[in-house]
Amino acid sequence: MPHKKGSIGILTGGGDVPGLNPAIRAITIRAVREGYKVIGFRRGWAGVVEMIRDKDADNSDCYQDLTGETVNKIGRTGGTFLHSSRTNPVKVPRDRIPPHLLDQYQDDINDLTEEVLKNLEFLGVEYLIPIGGDDTLSYAVRLHKEGMKVIGIPKTMDNDVPGTDYCIGFSTCITRTIAMTHDLRTTAGSHERFLIIEVFGRYAGFTALIPTMAGAANRCVIPEYKFNVNTLTELLLADRKTNPSHYSVCLVSEGAMFQGGEMIFEDHSKDQFGHKKLGGIGDMISERVKELSSNYFTRSINVISQRLGYLVRCGTPDAIDSIVPMAFGNLALNLILTGTTGRLVNLRNGRYDNVPINVVTSFKKVVDVEKYYNVERLRPYYKSFDSKPLFLMTSDY
Known part of the structure; x- marks a missing residue:
């Protein structure tokens, strides 16, 4: 077993699309091979927000360790086995605050970014790879600005994430x-x-x-x-x-x-x-x-x-949505291995590349x-x- 280099977190947010599981599989298999521990956050940003910072707490609904055996077969399937949500940690309503945080956050709308950063630090997550559309990735931009090492992977049926010709699911x-x-x-x-x-x-x-x-x-x-x-x-x-x-x-x-x-x-x-x-x-x-x-x-x-x-959006991915997620996942690991973060992996004019993740919030991609x-x-x-x-x-x- 290679020496562990650190921990990588993965999550999928927003609507499900075919191609998410192949992306999770590609990231995990390559990361484990390179010596990283991989943590899969469940239900998008919700899993990161709702976890309890206690080594004895049951956080199985919030995250799980991923291995090659865990992800190998799911790479052939549609949807996201990590599940998803539209949780926005910047705008959590009072009635959606985790019970253990109710005493600290009592506004109608609450920014839980401080808790997110503490939770990631508690788990030892050095790199975070969110897979999502412009909503999910807009919060990744926020974390990047807060100092978190983030690499985004674009996903959406609408194909409207700025900075890339192609988004998983399209x-x-x-x-x-x-x-x-x-x-x-x-x-x-x-x-x-x-x-x-x-x-x-x-x-x-x-x-x-x-x-x-x-x-x-x-x-x-x-x-x-x-x-x-x-x-x-x-x-x-x-x-x-x-x-x-x-x-x-x-x-x-x-x-x-x-x-x-x-x-x-x-x-x-x-x-x-x-x-x-x-x-x-x-x-x-x-x-x-x-x-x-x-x-x-x-x-x-x-x-x-x-x-x-x-x-x-249900069912198995087609050929492109099996190939591109595999490539995007490996591109993300290439960036991690070279110490490059704050990027969005992309496809442009038929070539794989990456751009600054800030492009996600810089403009709207429309026809x-x-x-x-x-x-x-x-x-x-x-x-x-x-x-x-x-x-x-x-x-x-």
């Missing part, structure tokens, strides 16, 4: 979106209907735009451009007319907005990062295009409205509408693909 998401949309065509064609499919994408429309570019849909509406529903109806009617099977397809980002309107939420409750739960824009568009279609046709056209939701989205046709621009990255429109930073 390929599986769009692969399934394309496949499921094509499957639903049989029903749309059988009944000569519009097919409106709602996909993930709160602020960025990559998950609707890329599948549409790949031929999954005739049109798409994205968060970056507030669309005119009359224009969308006219375009779908024209697409339906030219289709021998008399149907047309539109992909809708969950964060898309009607012209003059705002985002549609299921309710007004917020998570600890300030986000309300989106959902319902696809159904609203379906109702409107059905109603408006009677103005252009002898009768209203019925609509199949489908929200793909968790179907595109460049002028370059990539035809606002008159409500579909992607099909221009030159020379020297573009794999997913075409994700290298603008």
